[in-house]
Amino acid sequence: MARPAVNPLANRPFVKMNGLGNEILVLDLRADPVEVPAAAARALARPSVLPFDQAMVLYPPRREGTAAFVRILNSDGSFSAACGNGTRCIAALEAERTGAPHALFESEAGLLDCLVRPDGQVEVDMGAPRFDWRDIPLARDVAETAQVIVPGFEALGPTSLVSMGNPHAVFFVPDANAVDVEKLGAALEHHPLFPERANISFASLTAPDRILLHVWERGAGRTRACGTAACATGVSAARTGRTGRSVTVTLPGGDLEISWREADGHVLMTGPVEHEFSGTLSPAMLEEAA
Numbered sequence: 001m002a003r004p005a006v007n008p009l010a011n012r013p014f015v016k017m018n019g020l021g022n023e024i025l026v027l028d029l030r031a032d033p034v035e036v037p038a039a040a041a042r043a044l045a046r047p048s049v050l051p052f053d054q055a056m057v058l059y060p061p062r063r064e065g066t067a068a069f070v071r072i073l074n075s076d077g078s079f080s081a082a083c084g085n086g087t088r089c090i091a092a093l094e095a096e097r098t099g100a101p102h103a104l105f106e107s108e109a110g111l112l113d114c115l116v117r118p119d120g121q122v123e124v125d126m127g128a129p130r131f132d133w134r135d136i137p138l139a140r141d142v143a144e145t146a147q148v149i150v151p152g153f154e155a156l157g158p159t160s161l162v163s164m165g166n167p168h169a170v171f172f173v174p175d176a177n178a179v180d181v182e183k184l185g186a187a188l189e190h191h192p193l194f195p196e197r198a199n200i201s202f203a204s205l206t207a208p209d210r211i212l213l214h215v216w217e218r219g220a221g222r223t224r225a226c227g228t229a230a231c232a233t234g235v236s237a238a239r240t241g242r243t244g245r246s247v248t249v250t251l252p253g254g255d256l257e258i259s260w261r262e263a264d265g266h267v268l269m270t271g272p273v274e275h276e277f278s279g280t281l282s283p284a285m286l287e288e289a290a
């Protein structure tokens with residue numbers, strides 16, 4: 001009888017980190033790259049195995065001067081082209097490995113220029129937001145994506161639609177703490193307006209330069225923090241005249257500093273990371289739940 005094939009991810013090292021409670025699993029496959037199938041991500045993300053919101057998978061660099069090409073999987077096995085908190089985590093790991101505070105990564109969404117500051121805070125240039133309906137993407141031509149009423153959700157008021165390399169819908173509400181994030185987030189994530197689903201944010205201003213934020217993430221559900229959502233929210237607040245271009249975004253897991261730079265339109269996101277533990281993937285961890 002043929003021996004069961006050994007999962008190519010078995011016996012690989014991993015690092016578990018978080019960015020303000022956004023649970024991140026790092027797999028550095030640069031030395032011996034293998035595909036990470038959706039089923040493997042789902043198997044690992046189970047609460048009884050190695051629960052994470054996103055897995056950051058590092059592959060050999062494709063572009064001169066970059067440290068790695070990064071693929072990002074959500075806990076449901078779906079791919080995302082961007083992950084702010086995860087990028088901060090791999091930047092901190094890379095700084096530990098190289099001894100240099102600066103690192104440049106590439107993902108499907110573009111370049112990610114990272115800097116670990118002496119105080120341990122990690123700053124990432126997340127690139128420029130995209131506002132065109134085709135880039136978000138949306139299912140139909142929407143001329144003005146800054147204030148869009150989502151059919152069936154008129155009571156929420158207009159949402160600001162933006163891509164940070166992944167799709168975001170930001171709703172400004174009187175009190176983000178009072179929103180049923182699970183119910184509304186899950187329904188909006190799968191709304192037909194979003195052909196690739198969307199990350200759903202509920203934001204309320206607590207000061208002229210401070211925003212309270214709760215996020216329902218595409219492919220991961222309710223998380224304690226979401227970096228690209230914080231970027232999308234900071235850009236949306238400025239875009240709709242609610243704030244200036246630099247804000248502090250307070251998520252359940254803590255604060256992110258967001259600055260939408262005038263000079264090149266790039267969004268800078270700064271915050272802490274936490275290194276939790278390291279280990280090795282076992283075959284049992286990778287077996288899809290029966």
Ligand SMILES: N[C@H](CCC[C@H](N)C(=O)O)C(=O)O
Nearest residue numbers: 080083084085166226227228
């Ligand atoms: N938590 C991540 C976002 C992951 C994006 C993922 N939810 C998607 O767009 O499918 C962050 O810190 O930016």
